[in-house]
Amino acid sequence: MKIFEEADEKLLPGFERRFVEVDGNRVLTLTKGEGPPLLMLHGDPQTHLCWHHLAPKLADRFTVVLTDIRGRGETHKPVHIEGQNAYTKREMAAEQVAVMRALDHETFAFVAHDRGARVARRLTLDHPEAVTQLAVMDIIPAIDFYENINAQIAQDYFYFSFLTQDFPVPDRLIAGNPETFMRLILLGLSDQTVQYDPLALEAYLMASTTPEAVTAMCECFRAGYHIDRLHDESDRVVGNRISCPTLVMWGERGVVGKHFDVRRIWKASCDQPQFAPMPSGHFIPEEAPDAALFALNEFLSIPE
Numbered sequence: 001m002k003i004f005e006e007a008d009e010k011l012l013p014g015f016e017r018r019f020v021e022v023d024g025n026r027v028l029t030l031t032k033g034e035g036p037p038l039l040m041l042h043g044d045p046q047t048h049l050c051w052h053h054l055a056p057k058l059a060d061r062f063t064v065v066l067t068d069i070r071g072r073g074e075t076h077k078p079v080h081i082e083g084q085n086a087y088t089k090r091e092m093a094a095e096q097v098a099v100m101r102a103l104d105h106e107t108f109a110f111v112a113h114d115r116g117a118r119v120a121r122r123l124t125l126d127h128p129e130a131v132t133q134l135a136v137m138d139i140i141p142a143i144d145f146y147e148n149i150n151a152q153i154a155q156d157y158f159y160f161s162f163l164t165q166d167f168p169v170p171d172r173l174i175a176g177n178p179e180t181f182m183r184l185i186l187l188g189l190s191d192q193t194v195q196y197d198p199l200a201l202e203a204y205l206m207a208s209t210t211p212e213a214v215t216a217m218c219e220c221f222r223a224g225y226h227i228d229r230l231h232d233e234s235d236r237v238v239g240n241r242i243s244c245p246t247l248v249m250w251g252e253r254g255v256v257g258k259h260f261d262v263r264r265i266w267k268a269s270c271d272q273p274q275f276a277p278m279p280s281g282h283f284i285p286e287e288a289p290d291a292a293l294f295a296l297n298e299f300l301s302i303p304e
Helices: 003-011 089-102 116-127 142-148 150-158 170-173 178-186 198-208 213-239 255-261 262-267 289-299
Strands: 016-022 024-032 037-041 062-065 109-113 131-137 242-251 270-278
Touching: 003 170, 003 198, 016 037, 016 089, 016 242, 024 089, 024 213, 037 089, 037 116, 062 089, 089 213, 089 270, 109 116, 116 131, 116 213, 131 289, 142 213, 150 255, 170 178, 170 213, 178 198, 242 255, 242 289, 262 270
Parallel strands: 037 062, 037 109, 109 131, 131 242, 242 270
Antiparallel strands: 016 024, 024 062
8 A cells, every 4th residue: 555545544534535637637636524615735845634633523514625736745746848837826726626626516615724825825816706715824925925035034934945946956956865855844844843643744755755746846936936926916906805704824933923914914915814823833734733623613614
């Protein structure tokens, strides 16, 4: 049994694994529950397993859908093509809409962390008819990040500048010791050691350290700087805002919580924001699962 299947069996018991094909590409999905649909997207350098504390409990109320986002885990990983980027959050969001439609979910609630939250935010802006409620964890929009960066942020979140460098510079440098690099991210964004499940951590490292996965991660960050922030700028110019109820969660001990005025930034782009600081660093689903579950249960409503 592959480690990914073993980890799913142990940490997400009862979830059904399947691959959904979108434009000839395979996206891994796991589903469980019989209530209204709830899509959950993970961040870097992780997989859908990051939800193993939360998803089984939310499946008591919702039909929970977990996916590995493009370039991560067992989902397809487009290669670098000069002059193109398959990892814009707009393209990644459209793929997630297609996955949900393939599963017969035209509308859904949305919970997402880190890179997945960037995809979720873009999806909600581009496809507002699809999202009933949005909860994002520990991000600020790309445009706000790069407009507010300073020396200390650049030090604490160094890879936001490193990974955006032209192909293949960061890709090849990381290839020298990819596991050390990924551990640096997984273990370096809180003032306390993150207590990962050992099998989940092993799966994260195995999934993120292949050459294809490293380039996918770099491409995603390159898209953030070169393309996604320009999409954000266009939204700002035309006044495109998130209209659905939005829960913004962040780790009080993480880089976002320490360096950004989270409430001010999100109020500028959301019509109905709510805020829930978490007693954690960046990896909220695994550092503060009880607090996160409480906040999500308070926020997420069941349609009548």
